[in-house]
Amino acid sequence: MVIREFGGPEVLTPAEVDVPEPGPGEVRVRVAAAATNPVEAKIRQGVAMPDLPLPAVLGGDVSGVLDAVGPGVADLAVGDEVYCTPELTAQQAGYAEYCVVSASIAAPKPRSLSHRDAAAIPLAGGTAWEAIVRRLAVRPGETVLVHGGSGGVGTFAVQFAIAAGARVLATAGPKNQDLLAELGAVAIDYHRDDPVAVTRDGTGGRGADAVLDLVGGENLAVSCRAARDFGRIATVLPPAGELPDLYQRNQVLHGIMLTRERARLDEMTPVFDRGLARPVVTGTLPLERVRESHEQLDSGHGRGKTVLEVG
Template sequence: MSSSMRVLELVHFGDADTAFATRERPRPTPGPGQLLVRVLATSVNPLDLQTRRGDYRDQLALPAVIGNDVSGVVVETGPGADEFQAGDEVWYLTPIFAGRGTYAEFHVVDQALVARKPARLSHVEAAGLALVGVTVWEALVERAGVRAGERVLVHGGAGGVGSVAIQLASALGAEVVTTARARDHEFVTGLGADTAIDFSAGDYVPRVRALGGVDVVLDTVGGDTLSRSPEILADRGRVVSIVDIPDPQNLLAAWGVNATYHFVFVSPGREKLAALGRLVDLGKLRPVIGAVLPLSEVAQAHALLEGSAGGGRRRPRGKIAIAVGEPPLPR
């Protein structure tokens, strides 16, 4: 095995077309309790876009490898890493800003964060589910505590997070309402949404009120979602946001409705991946992969997620995956 590996390094904060460079770097060696994983697939998330733009420049020294999703194969184990062996297919989410990103051919990770890849998922699919799946689990299960029979509003149901959130909320026994453009309504109802509202055709609030309001709001889009949620929440309703909002919003409207607000910044964990894997095995959860690009086209993947890709290509539904060690699927 070669002692080097190919990586896509973030060398400048700013636009995608000038931010990255392909480099050869030494292949890492696993330490105590660690695994060396051959990365077969990773993915691009909004967190990556924010990092590339420089939103978290205080957390990151350049040049750096970014990215947080991995699906791949164990190739070497460090001392005491006895839960896995070479050849095991695994998936995981890395700690945010840990300094070891996943836009690379190999990656070192603590075995405590790693789970065995669900057999029903390809490596591209598993990489597309890791971060968004754990995020949605934290939002709907750990924070909102969604219960069967409740009504949940998922903002942005056709996106990477929203498409998983619809499926998880439905699996939990909730009635699911989602906002999506009219062209995506058949898609989101196919994922399990009971009601789809075209947010581009007018104010969504009256439509949700006509349903009787909701118990939980999952904000994946930002804007004025936080300040408007009390208009549609039932008493003791919960709002969970995963959006980094630069400007504070007036939450006084929440006074009198006993609303609880949660702000989620995802943290990795094997138990969450295992729970998601069980839902995958039961056929209740599957990531939506809207596009797959090779590692060399990370910049194009960022542009596609931002909606700024050329050639008339619009932002795809679901996730954008990066095939590192296996051929990309047809686009």
């Protein structure tokens, strides 16, 4: 599915393109499943990566089987099942039957998961892992607040924090309170309740040890107020307005922008194979119906991940 111009979901159109060939250090994946992400909708709109050469193939999540290996690749072989986050700038990503990626960013997929489930992990799961495990370094006994806990990144973040031994509070709209509770979080309906008040009430007035903000903008000030003195905060989106709590209360703010690497996927894989976390797949569509997923992404009310069946 190709975009030849920026615009609404209708710009995603089917096309026949040449099968890409892997170069030195690259592998070709025969895509079994892909997943959609909010960033892809922003790229399609021309909001993110407005200089992306067109036509382009989007898709930041892939699970499939290697069917060709380029020169110099020694640790992967034809027939290996892998999952990865293709570079979107490569113009040959997940919304296609084949994609070529650097061998350095493709990892053996979790053995316990189908391609459908594995495809939902790399980009959103990798972002959550980078935030919760690597940057916020959540530890047993801590309290973590996740703003936007029902989305693609949020559902992974909640589960990773719980697996790390933390008590998790998470915000979502009224329709997704059940999902947060199912994942093990204390659910906060941001339409009705003040996340700062709920968090402080639940921590004896102290505040959360760590906060992951998946909303951005003015909500980042809310995250700072909800965090304790010397607390840690991470955001995947830019802030807006003043953040007086950040410096007045000696807090640390981490900006998260996912980089592609096999190591992060290898770190996450045992968590899934041991059943400590699972991808929340709330919809499955054939590749040709990717527009429907983008319509949902444009609405801003996502729940888990939508997976595209490709091969």
